[in-house]
Amino acid sequence: MQDIMAHVRSGMLYAALAYAAWGLFPLYFKHLAQVPALEMIAHRTLWCMVFMVLVLASIRRFAWLGPVLRQPRLLAAFALSAVLLSTNWLTYVWAVQNNHVLDASLGYFINPLVNVALGFLVLRERPRPAQWLAVGLAAAGVLWLGLSTGHPPWVALVLGLSFGVYGLLRKTASLGALEGLTLETLILAPVAAIALAAWTLQGHSALVGADLSQWAWLLAAGPITALPLLLFAAGARRITMTTLGLLQYISPSLQFLLGVWLYHEPLAGSRLTGFVLIWAALAVYSLEGLWTARRVAGAPA
Secondary structure, three states: OHHHHHHHHHHHHHHHHHHHHHHOHHHHHHHOOOOOHHHHHHHHHHHHHHHHHHHHHHOOOOOOHHHHHOOHHHHHHHHHHHHHHHHHHHHHHHHHHOOOHHHHHHHHHHHHHHHHHHHHHOOOOOOOHHHHHHHHHHHHHHHHHHHHHOOOOHHHHHHHHHHHHHHHHHHOOOOOHHHHHHHHHHHHHHHHHHHHHHHHHOOOOOOOOOOHHHHHHHHOHHHHHHHHHHHHHHHHOOOOHHHHHHHOOHHHHHHHHHHHHHOOOOOOHHHHHHHHHHHHHHHHHHHHHHHHHHHHHHOOO
């Protein structure tokens, strides 16, 4: 029993560290705000690919790559997931660099509810009544934000939808977290490398004239991207989906706090009302999930 509890505690720690790292990402991208978002994504893609290849080489796990390269449909599916991932990354980096950290946090607050809607539309899952209530509250919050600001919260919607569809594709994929991210970055890496080379030759890249410190910050995009995923993969194997679902709010909560108290982004009354509706939706969703998990755990075998 003690071994099981230690296993669960380590899983909670790994998952919490992963979500905390994702929540603190604005600090990193704000520090490199002088690097255009598109170039930042090229660095992130290329150096993440290098880091993942080194990780797989250290554990000698390349046997999966040969069979995958002989499956065009699987490659096409991961090419699509790679495009969605890069879209999510680009939107997020642009949002952080252009003082939309609160909008970015909103995107990841609504992501669990986007997953419920996608499960219904694509997988023909049947959400429970309380889950429908949560989705309705979230939709009301998004609608309120659109009406109060005069335009939809497009940053939040792009982040929530792109990551939701990405998660849906990865849910049905046959590769694990390590192999999947490696394949996605391998697919994107040639484009990233060509773009960086062209920008460097034209003198537009951040690498031109960069000192050692700047190089280090840019190269760090690889491990900074990959390590939270490794922690998440280790944590997800050790804890229940209910626990994982509650821990996921660490990330957008930290982003929200950074946006309000460190970057002083405006949170006017009407905007706060929209966030309150989203938080109410998440409260309903989380409490219903806990109640359902306890009911299932208490049911006779």
